Amino acid sequence: MPIRVDLLALEPNIPGQARLAVKKWRGASEKLEFSIQRNQDQFYLQGDRTWSNNPFWFQVPCFNQGPDEDVLETLIGPDVVDPLLEGSGSSNFRIELRELDGGLVDQGVVRPAQGLLSSIAGGETRALYDGGNMSVPETPLEIPDMPSLELPEPQPAAEPLSATPEPEPVVAEPAVTKPAAPKKSNLLPLILGVLVLLAIALGLWLWLKKPAVETPAEAPPAVTEPAAASEPVAAGPCTLESMASQSELSFVQNCIREAPDSAALLEIIATAKQAGHCGIAQRLYANRAQAGDVQIAHAYAREYDPEFHQPSTCFAEADAATAAYWYETILASAPDDAQARQRFEELQP
Incomplete structure (x- = not known):
């Protein structure tokens, strides 16, 4: 059993x-060594955090007893943690543990747990938030005296030339002619007749001078502006367009945030596989399978299970150990899953 x-x-x-x-190691707890191989290209993790096709063995002088009797533990650092976290979204990792004297050898799959932080993330956190190490000088900063700026005395403004006032025009007041007193009362009818004639003449003149009614100009036809083109609808977070325009991690985070159901997510994964976005397909599989989605975990296990494997660009070869890992993950959340238990037991070496 692995x-x-x-x-x-x-x-x-x-x-x-x-x-x-x-867990389930049947050998000694001292003088052990292990190697880690990723399934993406079958390369091995090296001591300088790179990957090579040559196995590299990390030596462990002694494992400590864990909280359970069948668990052995040891502390590992950034040389192992950082590379595994960096590739955990697109790869699975097989570990081989053996005794230095050439005794027992066993294999399994490394399962990075939630909450792990890389050393790079820790450095950024301190740089951004660690304000306690910033020292404030006790002595206030002395500002040197600046040389005084001497400005030339302003010259008196020239007095504006006073313009010779123009003589105000003299408005001649019309002479008021006092009406002469009528000499005789017989002139009154004549004056009235003249006034009537003047009134008639004035009315005729006003009628002749009446302006013609202007025909209102026709208003120009209203120009109907074309309707503004509707703005392009942004691509959804789980579409093929978003796969092409975003990084793998950003796409997976945004798509998972939409919480598609298992059937919809399987269609999204199929689209990613057909378009060659293998990292997105593997990240979506792993994210939901580790979160307890049994249907997604079954589908992911079949990608590696030799009995169900269908070669593709993203899953070129079957991998019994990886399939067993995901069947075991299913049993952790659904112990009564008969199919997962059967395949897990049949895949044991």
């Missing part, structure tokens, strides 16, 4: 540090 290996966060959590917990 060993079960978990990568657990410390309490309190320390960036770049973790506990490597091994």
